[in-house]
Amino acid sequence: MSARAFPLEPLCTVRGIRLRKLEAELKACRERWQAAENLRVEALRQWEQAVQQRQAFADASWKELFEQGTPTAEAMCRHEHHLAWLDQLIVQRHAELERRSRECAEAEAALDAAATAWRSAHSKVDALGEMKQEWLQQSRSEQALREEHHLEELMLRRTTLR
Numbered sequence: 001m002s003a004r005a006f007p008l009e010p011l012c013t014v015r016g017i018r019l020r021k022l023e024a025e026l027k028a029c030r031e032r033w034q035a036a037e038n039l040r041v042e043a044l045r046q047w048e049q050a051v052q053q054r055q056a057f058a059d060a061s062w063k064e065l066f067e068q069g070t071p072t073a074e075a076m077c078r079h080e081h082h083l084a085w086l087d088q089l090i091v092q093r094h095a096e097l098e099r100r101s102r103e104c105a106e107a108e109a110a111l112d113a114a115a116t117a118w119r120s121a122h123s124k125v126d127a128l129g130e131m132k133q134e135w136l137q138q139s140r141s142e143q144a145l146r147e148e149h150h151l152e153e154l155m156l157r158r159t160t161l162r
Contacts, residue, residue: 004139006132015125022118029114033107040100047093054086 006012061079065071071079 006135008128008131012125012128012132015121015128019118019121019125022114022121026111026114026118029107029111033104033111036100036104036107040097040104043093043097043100047090047097050086050090050093054083054090057086058083 061082065075065079
């Protein structure tokens with residue numbers, strides 16, 4: 001085997017370091033996306049719960065108001081105020097859901113970009129690996145040819161010396 005090193009070894013080292021860095025970034029982006037997705041799912045759950053709470057109150061309260069006849073103006077006012085408060089809660093929960101959805105989409109876009117960069121770097125490392133294997137194979141072939149040539153010269157010298 002030849003004692004000389006693969007001429008692109010420094011590039012292999014640099015690309016390997018870059019690939020490990022991109023793998024760490026990809027992992028961090030995946031974790032950020034997962035956290036953002038969990039928060040989005042929780043915001044969705046809270047919004048759905050607020051909608052259901054409002055519907056349940058509206059149904060139960062309306063029925064309760066009319067069970068004893070015509071409701072008083074004060075009872076209707078309390079009913080309307082409570083519905084307005086529940087509506088405001090729904091609006092707040094929906095705004096939170098939209099914010100969490102945007103954050104999740106941004107995290108997903110960052111994850112996609114990190115994955116693309118990692119795939120590109122991985123392809124480059126693979127290509128260099130293939131080049132190195134071809135170079136090693138060629139070096140071995142050249143070394144084998146040199147050894148064969150030296151052996152032939154040695155055999156020729158022995159026959160000429162006799």
